[in-house]
Amino acid sequence: MNLTRLAAVDAARAARVLSQVRDATLAGQHARIQPRPVIEQSWGRMLRSGVDPERDFRSGLLSADEVRRRREESPLRHVLPVLREGLLSVADVAQHIMVVADADGRVLWREGSSQVLRKADGLGFELGADWREDVVGTNGVGTPAVVRRPVQVFASEHFVRSHGSWTCSGAPITDPRDGRLIGVVDVSGPLETMHPATLAWVDSVAKLAEARLREVHLTSLEGLRAVAAPVLARLDGRALVVDRDGWVAAVTGMPYVRRVMLPKSLSPGRRWLAALGSCAVEPLAGGWLLRAAEERLASAATRIVLDLSRPARCTVTVTATAGSWSRELSPRHAELLYLLAEHRSGRGAAGLAEDVFGDPLRTVTIRAEMSRIRRYLGDLLEHRPYRFREGVEVEVLEPGQPRDLLPQSTAPAVARRRAAGGDA
Structure with a gap:
């Protein structure tokens, strides 16, 4: 039986079949229909980590101030227009909501059908909620973050029983510079709104968001390079200009490197960096000027x-x-x-x-x-x-x-x- 095809034409029947599959699998019995590998592996992680499939656990919500702070610091803020344009118009008509979570699984934005938003509140799918897989079980936010690929979770594919009336399609959003996970975008709604094409749609928009992040990064480096040019022209010796994350905009007196690893809290003055040894750190608009000392510190x-x-x-x-x-x-x-x-x-x-x-x-x-x-x-x-x-x-x-x-x-x-x- 192809459950994906069945769900597209008879969501209620597919949900009943999946519920039976889930109950048999979690009871250690052989189910006539096996769960999809990505779901079966997630259920295995949940059982090993002690998530209770019968208990709807909810960790504390972030405060409004903390949600605001995370929004301001998250690179996801740069791609919200892309996500909204690509997902919201269809999601609202299809009785879905769009949810954007950060790399910690915290819900930072929720938009879409007001009726579905109220239903999401009942599941604890609220602003500031923690939807990591090892907290709330298999779901369309936490599971894509773990496996680093798009995942659709339909009805009783959710590990926690109370989420069985829901369907989620989530895709990770990674930093195009280094592959680091920065968040997950998810389209969710009542199980009867499930459509097999939703996952491909969400994944396509997530990739557009990553392309936009790449554009933002390149534009930022171009601006920093313009600031750096007259500064580097006056210097002798080895020096680099980097952005706040260590990505190199310009160099002089040394081969080009793509990135310099910076400590989390860098301040002006004489510092030691793995790539340069002892160096002078000076602030520039949007970045740092790093001037290497003539004698490099031991870096073994x-x-x-x-x-x-x-x-x-x-x-x-x-x-x-x-x-x-x-x-x-x-x-x-x-x-x-x-x-x-x-x-x-x-x-x-x-x-x-x-x-x-x-x-x-x-x-x-x-x-x-x-x-x-x-x-x-x-x-x-x-x-x-x-x-x-x-x-x-x-x-x-x-x-x-x-x-x-x-x-x-x-x-x-x-x-x-x-x-x-x-x-x-």
Whole structure:
């Protein structure tokens, strides 16, 4: 039975079938119809993390001031016009609402049908609500954030029983500069409003939003470059002009780099940065001027921590003799660094291609991704074969359950590691 096709013509019957599938699966019984893999895997995570399928748990709402602060700081504010234009007119007619949440799963914007908004209130789907998967179960906000791809959750595919009258189609929105998750856009409504094409529609608009973010970034760097040109023209030695996030607008006296990792709180004065060593930091409109000292401080890293313990947000932290810095990883970079941590003696491009794609011929893609990783890890990674530099301590923090390791990954090597841990 094709439940997606059935739901399009008879939502009520499809919901009843799914309810039976859910009850049988959660009871450990063999269901005649198996849930879709993305749903079955999510249910498994919920059972392991202790989410109660019979209890509608709601964490505290953010205050109005906190919602306002997050809105002002979120890059999602730049793409709201794109999301509204692409989703709201149809959503309102189809008795849906548009929901935009940040990377923490907090609902920051809700718009659409007033009648459906009231129904959403009854489910706790309110401004400031926490809709992470491990808080409220399988849903169209939290689950796409974990698996990093669009997901439709229909009726009893929701893990928590009280959400079974609802349908959600959510797509992650990532930072086009580095693949970091910045939020999720979701279109939701009563189950009878479900349509198979909704997910593709939401995903298309999410991609338009990412394209808009790329335009905003490039325009910002162009403006900063114009400010930087006369400043750099007067300088001798090595210097860079970067925006507030470390993206490079212009350089002088040194090769171009795409980004410099900055500490979360950077202030003017003499500072140590991983990319430059000792340098002078001076404010510019919209960014920083970084002037490298003639003698670079020792920058030998002593420790790298690869934190994969939180499925929705993986990071790498480098501790050096003169300081430390952290970076959130894209899903692909998290996969590759994990595989290199598993193969400390090194892994060639063909081996990594086999590990990631099941195809040793896809070495061009691997080399491109490794080149991007080396832009921020620098000489901490060696090549031929790819490996962490000798003498660097590497620690991997894995999730409590091996089956939750990089849940968004389809890499054969990672899938084998998850399966081996689940059988242990």
